[in-house]
Amino acid sequence: MQVYRLAVLSDNYIFVLHDTQKNIAAAIDPAEAEPVLRQLEATGAELVALFNTHHHHDHVGGNRRLMERFPNLRIYGGAEDFGRIPGQNVFLREGDRVSFASSVGEVFFVPGHTRAHIAYYFHPNAPDEPGDLFCGDTLFAGGCGRLFEGSPSQMVSSLGKLRSLPDNTRVWCAHEYTLKNLQFALTVDGNNPDLQARYAQVKESRRRDEATIPSILGIEKRTNPFLRWDNPDLQAAVKSQSAVQTFARLRGMKDNF
Template sequence: MEIHLVPAFSDNYIYLLRDPSSGAVGVVDPGDANPVIEALDRRGWTLTHIFNTHHHNDHVGGNHVLKTRTGATVIGARADVARIPDMETCLGEGETISFGSQTARVLFVPGHTSGHIAFWFPEAKAVFCGDTLFALGCGRLFEGTPAQMWSSLTKLRALPDDTAVYCGHEYTLSNARFAVTIEPDNQDLQARATEITAKRERGEPTIPTTIGEEKRTNPFLRADRPEVQAAVGMAGADPVEVFAEIRRRKDNF
C-alpha cells in the first residue's frame, strides 16, 4: 500500500493511501479538503474512501467537500455517527472494512474522544491512530478517563513491533523534550531525541514511527515499567495512576 503524508494547517498530517492492485484511493482524517484535492490531482488519482479516526474538525473538516466532489465512501466510528459529517459506513471494535485488496481492522481507542477509533492494516503493517498515540506522546484526555486511555494505548502497544504508526500531528519535538524529563537515563530515548531534533531542523517529518520504537521510548506506553514508575516517584503503583501522573505533567509542561 502506498502511503503519502499531506501536511495541513500548522501541524496536522492527512494521509493519502493507494492500493496499487485495485486502484482504490483513500484519505485518512482530511481536516482540510484543499491539500487533498491538490495531492489527488497531482497524481491523477480518484478518491474512493474517506477514513475518520475521530470527530474533531481538524480531522473531518474536509469530508463534505471531498464527498461531494468524488462520491467517496465516508467511514468512521459508529459511536460518532452524529458528529462526523457525511458518514455512511459506521464501524466498531474488531470490525473490518475492505480497501481494494487490503483489509483494515478497527480498534476502538477512546480517551482523547469518547468515540475514537484506529484503522490497522495488518498486511501493510500500518496503523492510523489519529490523536490517541503520537510519536513519543499521546492525546489529551478531552472526553475520556486515564483508565480508558491507558487501555487504548496498551491495545495499540500490542500490535507487532514493526507496525508503522501514522498519527495526526507533528508534535514529536515537543514530546521528546518532555519525555526526557521522565526518563533521562533511557539511552534509546536520548538517541531518538537527538535524531528528532536533526530531522526537524532539516524540515523533515518525524512520522511514521513504529510500535517497537514507541515501546522503547514513549513514556505514555511505559507507565507499567518499573523504571518509569520509580522515575515519577510511584514505584509499584497502578499503571493507570502512573499514566495519569505522566499525562498531568505533560499538560503542565
C-alpha cells in the same frame, strides 16, 4: 498500497492511500479538502473512501468539500461518533474490518482523547512486511493525545491495544508533535539511552524540516513514556505503583509542560 503524507494546517497530517492497480484512493482524517484534491490530481486517482478516526474539526474539516466532489464516497467513523462526523455513512465498532487495495484493516475502539475514537490497523500482506497503524490522536510519536472526553483508565486500555501490535508496525499519527513530546519524555525518563538517541535523531530531523512520521511501534515501546506506564523507573519517577495512576500523573505533567 502507497501512502502519501500531506502536511496541513500548523502541524496536522492527512494520509492518502493509493491503490495503484485500480487507481483509486482513500483519505484518512482529511483536515482540509484542497491538499487531498491536489494529490488526487497528481496521481489521477478517484477518491472512494474517507477513514475518520474521530470528530474533531482538524480531522474532518475537508469531508463536506470532498463529498461534493465525490458524492458516492464511503465515509467511515466510529459508531459512537454518530452525528459528529460530516457525511458519515459507515459506523464501525471494535473488531470490524475494512478493506482498501489488497489490505484488510482492523478497527480498534480506542476512547480517551474522545469518547468515540477509533484506529485502523492495516495488516501486512506478507510475513516480512510491516503493518500500518492510523491512530489519529490516540498515540503520537513520543506521546499520546490529551484526555478531552475520556479517562486515564480508558486511555491505558486503548494504548494497551495498540502496544500489542507487532514491533515493526508503522505508526501514522496525525500530528507532528514528536520533538516536544521527546523533550517532555526526557524529564521523566532521562536515563533511557534509547530515548536519548532518539531525541538527538529527531532534533536533527526537525532542524532539516523533515517529518518524523511514520514512527515505528518498537521504537515507541522503548522510548514513549505513555506506552511504559508499567516500567519501574517511570513509576518511581512519578511516585506510583499503579499503571493507571502512573499514566494519569504522566499525562498531567505533560499537560503542564
